[in-house]
Each structure stands twice: as structure tokens, then as C-alpha cells.
Amino acid sequence: MRHLLSTKDLTKSDAILILDTAAQMAATQEREVRKLPTLRGKTVVNLFFEDSTRTRISFEAAAKRLSADVINFSAKGSSVSKGESLKDTALTLQAMGADAVVVRHWASGAAYQLAHGGWLHGSVLNAGDGTHQHPTQSLLDAFTIRKHLVTSPLGADLNGLTVAIVGDVLHSRVARSNVHLLHTLGAKVVLVAPATLVPVGIDPWPCDVVHTLDEAIESYDIDALMMLRVQRERMTGGGSAFFPSPAEYTRIYGLDGDRLRRLPDHAIVMHPGPMNRGLEISAEAADSPRSVIVEQVANGVAVRMAALYLLLAGEEAAQ
Amino acid sequence: MSRPIVIKNASLYGDTTASLLIEDGVITAVGDVETPDDAVVVEADGLVALPGLVDLHTHLREPGREDAETIETGSRAAARGGWTAVHAMANTNPVADTAGVVEQVYSRGQEIGLCDVFPVGAVTVGLKGEHLSEMGAMASSKARVRLFSDDGVCVYDPVIMRRALEYVKTFDGAVVQHAQDLRLTEGAQMHEGEVSAELGLAGWPAVAEESIVARDALLAEHVGSRVHVxxxxxxxxxxxxxxxKDRAIQVTAEATPHHLLLTDESARTYDPLFKVNPPLRTQADVDALRQAVADGTIDIIATDHAPHASEDKDCEWASASFGMLGLETALGVIQKVLVDTGACTWRDVARLMSEAPARIGQVDDRHGRPLAEGEPANITLVDPNAAWTVEADQLASRARNTPYGGIELPGRAVATFLRGVPTHVDPTLEGAFA
Structure with a gap:
């Protein structure tokens, strides 16, 4: 594995290798000394064109626990006001000798361009590109699901499990990454969203689509329910809004105590964070014993350690 | 007085073999031509002679973005591609919305002399879609503008579109429409479909084009005017x-070489060289367009040659400008997708790329004329067996944004004559002119 750009590129054995490696990494995190010497002398750059403190500190913690040197590079700019070009940034990082670049970008495809533009030699790890992909998020989701719902997780896939993903699928890199990864791992995926937030052209995706959360709860034996964050700006903008009001969204798509109780007893509740309490998820659901939301964060560090390890140390082992 | 030129044994329109004698910019004999002593002789066995190509849709970027293209570099690219006339779109800076700007563009084209540059005037002042520009002044200027377009932007307001269609009747002009519903395409990046869904790029739905095409056809019918899509x-x-067309509405339409060859699958590379407006569509659309060109529903091929400076393409897809080069590759692409597939003959190509665009642009007194005695010697010689690999660095355009880099095209223009003057001679034929 040279880069980690999209979960669509991962085979089932790739995915299981990452999850198993993450399990090993997680085990090391319970020791007294959590730092491993594995990536000593390697330089990992966190290149963030879009603010995301959570994702950045997760990658930073992962790289540091593997003893890599970490450089945080926050690049200004947006689709409206262009800052330094992607190309010039990449050339700068190349000149600094980055072994891996963890990139978060507002533009779909930026990670792919960085990996294939011929500007830098290091590995590229996609930490979220526009509305395209966020592979480590879905890997940590899969890791969390496997840990909770599969009896002997090591080496196992997610065969037989049903995962429902609720919310703004159209603009969600988390949904896109999860549909492919969970399908590859053998799970059944159900997307739940108003038709305005389902992309045109979704037919080939390996998943079902339903338009209300109640229908999803009634029609499927849901093992894991993943609530997506709803951006406030999707509801405003007058004629450009995707749904009529926050109240209506909460009524049809929000996870409250009542819907929580109608899920199977073993079902877990997930959220990639940060949550809008009271909008897509009620406090009761978020804080219930079925919620694994805080654990997702911890698993994120283990999964990112695994990805960095496999990209950087794995490469050396292969040589 | 320049030397006479004999084009010997060319295949006229790809069907009859004959020689052409050119004297003082005019075709003076066709058939078994006697070669004058001082004549330049072009041995044209195996070459197809077509009337000089006429592009109805070109961006030359001058004035304003001379870093991307100039009238001179664009004219050279046109000549190399076999074009003897191009219609320069109005979205320059300043916009071609006054007689002054269009006269300057026209005159600069004449001064360079590599192809006739016919300016297209803006429909609205500054392409803003708010007030009609002084189309009458542009029509009666030295540039003799007959086509009006806000290309790059749709004339979106139905009342302004209606008025424009009515107003151009005064001087028998036509409104040339960039059909794009602006509201349905806010932030749009590529064709809306299965590929955009997967790539997470905002969709440009087909309906955003179709609804405007339908509206404009109905408006053209209502006011009895001409619209070109x-x-x-x-x-x-x-x-x-x-x-x-079945309803006898005066509508004509163009297709570009890239929409006849490439699909939205190209976007999977996230390479902005494939970002164009309207976007590359699906294979089903490509097939329908090819069929429509073959059956005459689509009247012409036009390039939408759109040069961009490298920094406007060497960036994130969403930040990149829309558009791709086309003048130098059009003939090769059309041969590949229409002639070599049997969908069209070279006779059809003469109609699609010369005669019909000249008629729509109302320059058919000078361009798109028959290859016959007494006609102006605007001629393109095509070598349909001269396969070549497109290399961006070798193009005459100042810009480098071709989507065809590394692709082999089956043939190319090997000589172009504008009123008898060779404006492009391929190295293989240079000996004749030594």
C-alpha cells in the first residue's frame, strides 16, 4: 500500500489487515509506556487546508505514539479565496522531506491529485477531501463495529451485520467511505436520507436507500446506527435549502429515545462527531449505554496508527 | 504578384480526384490543370481537399488574457488546425460589447492574416444579462457582426432573450446561446450522474441545458427569429x-469534438484538463450526439477552443477554470469519431466544419465556398493517413490545456490556404514552397 486515498481501493484482505493491525496498536495503548519506536526518524506532515482540530490531533497522536516527527501545516485558502496552490504546497513538503502527508482538503480529489501529481514522493493519507472520501473515519467505524458486534474480531469481517447511515449522504465523505468499506467487509448498508440529500446517480452503490428513519428501523434488523452531522447551512439559503426546517429534520431523521428503544437490544449508536445535540441526535441517545461515540474517538487513534504503520514501516519491510 | 499554386491530384471532398490552380487568391481552374512555369506545385496524392474550415466558437482571449492566448497565437493554432476563419467569442476584458472592441479584434485578425477573425458580439452589456448591448452598432461596424452571444454565461432572463431574438432581426442576425440554467448549476463541477455521485463533485444536470434549449426554441418560434445553440x-x-426542426423553428446547433469523444469517466483522474462547460457527459450522450451529427440534427462542429493559463488548470478540480483547447486537434478527432467510424464522409465534414458554419455566421460570401473555378482560394488539405500523437508542448496555442496529450489522432491538416496564401504548411510539404 503506497497511499490511502479511498476505501474503494481497499480489498477485503487490505481492510482486515488494517483492522487487525489497529487492534494490535490499541493493545499497546493499554501499556504504561504507550510510545512505540516504529517510525523513529520518519516525518509525517499534517497538511490541513480545512480546519478540523479533531482529525488533526487524532493523526498527531497516532504519529507521535509511533515516534514519528510531526509537522503541522495549516494552509489557508478556500474555493472562494485561493491561497498557495496545491502544487506549490506539495513541492514545499517534498523539499522538507515528508515521508507521509496526511491531507485534509475542502476540494474533492485533492488527495488523489497530491498522490498522483508527480509533485511529491511520500505516501499520501487522505484525511477527508471535500465531499468525496474520509477513509480513516470509515476504518475506525468498521473497527468499532467489529469490536462490539463480532464475537472473535481478529481476522474477521462484518458479514451478516446491517449498518444504517442516517443524514446528509449527498455532502458526506463519511457516508461514501463507509458504503464501500462496509460492503467490502460483507455488511449490509442502508442509507437513510431525504431524497434531496441523496446524490443523483446513487444506483450502482452497494446499499439500500430509504427515506425515513422509522422505515429503516421497521424494515431492517439494524446492528449499528450511524448518525451523520447535519450542516446548518443546508437548511438555510431560502430556495437553495435541502429540507424545510431543523424541526422537520429532527422529527423524521433525528434519533431520540423512542427510536432508540425500537432498535434491537444489541444495536450500537455511532456518530463521527462533532454532534448537533437536539438536531440529528438527542442527548438521551448520545449519552445512552448503546452510544459508542466516545470510543470511536479512541479507536480513531489506533486505526490511524495502523494506517501510518502500514504505509511507512510496511513499505520498508517490503523493500 | 505571388506565384501561382497548383494543388496536384487532390481528392476533392474525398471523392473526385482533381487538380486546383490558384492565382491571385482565387481558384482559376479545376480538373486537369496546366501547370504554369513559375507555379508552386503541391503534390496532393492521397490528400483530401476541403473548403477552408470555419469555426463558429473560438476564444482568443485578447484583449485581457494575453497570457493564455492572443489573436496571433490563436490564429496560428487555427491555421495549423485547417481553419481559415474563426468566430471570436465576446468574453474578453473588456467584453466585446461595443463597436470599438469588435473592430479592434477584427482588424487585428486581418493584420495578422493567418485566418479571418470574425468577432461575436455580446448580447448584454458586460455579459451581465441585464441590458442589451449596442448590437446595431456592432452590426454596422467594420467587423460586420451578425452573431451575438454571452457565451460562458447563459442569457438567462427570458425577457432579455426574447428581446435579443427580436432585435437581431433588424440586421438578420442570430442569437448564439450558451444553454445553462444558472440556478440548477450553482457550483456545478461535472456531469451529474453516477460518476459525480462517487467522486463527490457537484453535479451539472442535463436538464439544466435541455430546459434552456427548449425555452429558446419556443421563444425563437414565437418571435420568428434565429437561435443557434x-x-x-x-x-x-x-x-x-x-x-x-420538425416544427420548422429556425434553430441550429453545434457539437464540439470533445463532447463527441470524451465522457465523464475522465473526471476520475481529477485532472482539470477534463473540466469543461458544459461538462463531458455519458457514453449514451456521446452516442446520441454522433448520431445527431450524422443525421443532420446537429448542423455543425465547433471547437469551443478555450485556452487557459497553466495556473488556472494546475490546481484542485473545483478551483480550475472550465475549458479546453480544440483548434489544432478538431480535425483529427472528427476523423477519428465520425469519418473513420463510417458515420460521415469527408463531404459531410466539408458541410459540418466549413459550409454550414459559414452560412450560420453569414460569412458564406467568402468562406465555405465550393472548390470551383472563380471561388476564393480558402482551402484545407487533409492527410487522413498522417497519424500523430498530440503533445501539449508542440501546440501553437500559447496555452497548454489540451485533454488529448499522448492520444493518437489518425490525420491532420497538412496545408491551409487563406485567399491563396499558405497560412500553414506541414514539414512534409515544405519542399514545394522552397
């Missing part, structure tokens, strides 16, 4: 144009 890109637009 630019860069038709969807199977649905083809159906609407076919319907409009």
Missing part, C-alpha cells in the same frame, strides 16, 4: 432540437 451535450438536447 452552442455545444450541445446531451441526448435530451438532441431530441429537443430534432423536435424544433
Amino acid at each position: 452552442q455545444h450541445l451535450s446531451t441526448a435530451g438536447s438532441v431530441e429537443i432540437v430534432r423536435w424544433a
Whole structure:
């Protein structure tokens, strides 16, 4: 594995290798000394064109626990006001000798361009590109699901499990990454969203689509329910809004105590964070014993350690 | 007095073999031509002679973006591609919305002399879609403008579109429409479909083009005027144009070489060289467009040659400008997708790329003329067996944004004559002119 750009590129054995490696990494995190010497002398750059403190500190913690040197590079700019070009940034990082670049970008495809533009030699790890992909998020989701719902997780896939993903699928890199990864791992995926937030052209995706959360709860034996964050700006903008009001969204798509109780007893509740309490998820659901939301964060560090390890140390082992 | 030129044994329109004698910019004999002593002789066995190509849709970027293209570099690219006339779109800076700007563009083209540059005037002041520009002044200027377009932007307001269609009747002009519903395409990046869904790029739905094509056809019918639809890109637009023509509405339509060859699958590389407006569509759309060109529903091929400086393409897809080069590759692409597939003959190519665009642009007194005695010697010689690999660095355009880099095209223009003057001679024929 040279880069980690999209979960669509991962085979089932790739995915299981990452999850198993993450399990090993997680085990090391319970020791007294959590730092491993594995990536000593390697330089990992966190290149963030879009603010995301959570994702950045997760990658930073992962790289540091593997003893890599970490450089945080926050690049200004947006689709409206262009800052330094992607190309010039990449050339700068190349000149600094980055072994891996963890990139978060507002533009779909930026990670792919960085990996294939011929500007830098290091590995590229996609930490979220526009509305395209966020592979480590879905890997940590899969890791969390496997840990909770599969009896002997090591080496196992997610065969037989049903995962429902609720919310703004159209603009969600988390949904896109999860549909492919969970399908590859053998799970059944159900997307739940108003038709305005389902992309045109979704037919080939390996998943079902339903338009209300109640229908999803009634029609499927849901093992894991993943609530997506709803951006406030999707509801405003007058004629450009995707749904009529926050109240209506909460009524049809929000996870409250009542819907929580109608899920199977073993079902877990997930959220990639940060949550809008009271909008897509009620406090009761978020804080219930079925919620694994805080654990997702911890698993994120283990999964990112695994990805960095496999990209950087794995490469050396292969040589 | 320049030397006479004899084009010996060319295949006229790809069907009859004959020689052409050119004297003082005019074709003076066709058939078994006697070669004058001082004549330049071009041995044209195996070459197809076509009337000089006429592009109805070119961006030359001058004035304003001379870092991307100039009238001179664009004219050279045109000559190399076999074009003897191009219609320069109005979206320059300043916009071609006054007689002053269009006269300057026209005169600069004449001064360079590599192809005739016919300016297209803006429909609205500054392309803003708010006030009609002084179309009458542009029509009666030295540039003799007959086509008006806000290309790059749709004339979106239906009342302004209606008025423009009515107003151009005064000087028998036509409104050339970039059909794009602006509201349905806010932030749009590529064709809306299965590929955009997967790539997470905002969709440009086919309906955003089709609804405007339908509206404009109905408006043209209502006021009895002429509308020309630019860069038709969807199977649905083809159906609407076919319907409009059946009703005898005065609508004409163009297709670009790239919409006849490439699909939205190209976006999977996230390489902005494939970002164009309207976007590359699906294979079903490509097939429908090819069929429509073959059956005459689509009247012409036009390039939408759109040069961009490298920094406007060497960036994130969403930040990149829309558009791709086309002048130098059009003939090769058309041979590949229409002639070599049997969908069209070279006779059809003469109609699609010279005669019909000259007629729509109302320059058919000078361009798109028959290869016959007494006609102006605007001639393109095509070598259909001169396969070549497109290399961006070798193009005459100042810009480098071709989507065909590394692709082999089956043939190319090997000589272009504008009123008898060779404006492009391929190295293989240079000996004749030594």
C-alpha cells in the first residue's frame, strides 16, 4: 500500500489487515509506556487546508505514539479565496522531506491529485477531501463495529451485520467511505436520507436507500446506527435549502429515545462527531449505554496508527 | 504578384480526384490543370481537399488574457488546425460589447492574416444579462457582426432573450446561446450522474441545458427569429432540437469534438484538463450526439477552443477554470469519431466544419465556398493517413490545456490556404514552397 486515498481501493484482505493491525496498536495503548519506536526518524506532515482540530490531533497522536516527527501545516485558502496552490504546497513538503502527508482538503480529489501529481514522493493519507472520501473515519467505524458486534474480531469481517447511515449522504465523505468499506467487509448498508440529500446517480452503490428513519428501523434488523452531522447551512439559503426546517429534520431523521428503544437490544449508536445535540441526535441517545461515540474517538487513534504503520514501516519491510 | 499554386491530384471532398490552380487568391481552374512555369506545385496524392474550415466558437482571449492566448497565437493554432476563419467569442476584458472592441479584434485578425477573425458580439452589456448591448452598432461596424452571444454565461432572463431574438432581426442576425440554467448549476463541477455521485463533485444536470434549449426554441418560434445553440451535450438536447426542426423553428446547433469523444469517466483522474462547460457527459450522450451529427440534427462542429493559463488548470478540480483547447486537434478527432467510424464522409465534414458554419455566421460570401473555378482560394488539405500523437508542448496555442496529450489522432491538416496564401504548411510539404 503506497497511499490511502479511498476505501474503494481497499480489498477485503487490505481492510482486515488494517483492522487487525489497529487492534494490535490499541493493545499497546493499554501499556504504561504507550510510545512505540516504529517510525523513529520518519516525518509525517499534517497538511490541513480545512480546519478540523479533531482529525488533526487524532493523526498527531497516532504519529507521535509511533515516534514519528510531526509537522503541522495549516494552509489557508478556500474555493472562494485561493491561497498557495496545491502544487506549490506539495513541492514545499517534498523539499522538507515528508515521508507521509496526511491531507485534509475542502476540494474533492485533492488527495488523489497530491498522490498522483508527480509533485511529491511520500505516501499520501487522505484525511477527508471535500465531499468525496474520509477513509480513516470509515476504518475506525468498521473497527468499532467489529469490536462490539463480532464475537472473535481478529481476522474477521462484518458479514451478516446491517449498518444504517442516517443524514446528509449527498455532502458526506463519511457516508461514501463507509458504503464501500462496509460492503467490502460483507455488511449490509442502508442509507437513510431525504431524497434531496441523496446524490443523483446513487444506483450502482452497494446499499439500500430509504427515506425515513422509522422505515429503516421497521424494515431492517439494524446492528449499528450511524448518525451523520447535519450542516446548518443546508437548511438555510431560502430556495437553495435541502429540507424545510431543523424541526422537520429532527422529527423524521433525528434519533431520540423512542427510536432508540425500537432498535434491537444489541444495536450500537455511532456518530463521527462533532454532534448537533437536539438536531440529528438527542442527548438521551448520545449519552445512552448503546452510544459508542466516545470510543470511536479512541479507536480513531489506533486505526490511524495502523494506517501510518502500514504505509511507512510496511513499505520498508517490503523493500 | 505571388506565384501561382497548383494543388496536384487532390481528392476533392474525398471523392473526385482533381487538380486546383490558384492565382491571385482565387481558384482559376479545376480538373486537369496546366501547370504554369513559375507555379508552386503541391503534390496532393492521397490528400483530401476541403473548403477552408470555419469555426463558429473560438476564444482568443485578447484583449485581457494575453497570457493564455492572443489573436496571433490563436490564429496560428487555427491555421495549423485547417481553419481559415474563426468566430471570436465576446468574453474578453473588456467584453466585446461595443463597436470599438469588435473592430479592434477584427482588424487585428486581418493584420495578422493567418485566418479571418470574425468577432461575436455580446448580447448584454458586460455579459451581465441585464441590458442589451449596442448590437446595431456592432452590426454596422467594420467587423460586420451578425452573431451575438454571452457565451460562458447563459442569457438567462427570458425577457432579455426574447428581446435579443427580436432585435437581431433588424440586421438578420442570430442569437448564439450558451444553454445553462444558472440556478440548477450553482457550483456545478461535472456531469451529474453516477460518476459525480462517487467522486463527490457537484453535479451539472442535463436538464439544466435541455430546459434552456427548449425555452429558446419556443421563444425563437414565437418571435420568428434565429437561435443557434452552442455545444450541445446531451441526448435530451438532441431530441429537443430534432423536435424544433420538425416544427420548422429556425434553430441550429453545434457539437464540439470533445463532447463527441470524451465522457465523464475522465473526471476520475481529477485532472482539470477534463473540466469543461458544459461538462463531458455519458457514453449514451456521446452516442446520441454522433448520431445527431450524422443525421443532420446537429448542423455543425465547433471547437469551443478555450485556452487557459497553466495556473488556472494546475490546481484542485473545483478551483480550475472550465475549458479546453480544440483548434489544432478538431480535425483529427472528427476523423477519428465520425469519418473513420463510417458515420460521415469527408463531404459531410466539408458541410459540418466549413459550409454550414459559414452560412450560420453569414460569412458564406467568402468562406465555405465550393472548390470551383472563380471561388476564393480558402482551402484545407487533409492527410487522413498522417497519424500523430498530440503533445501539449508542440501546440501553437500559447496555452497548454489540451485533454488529448499522448492520444493518437489518425490525420491532420497538412496545408491551409487563406485567399491563396499558405497560412500553414506541414514539414512534409515544405519542399514545394522552397
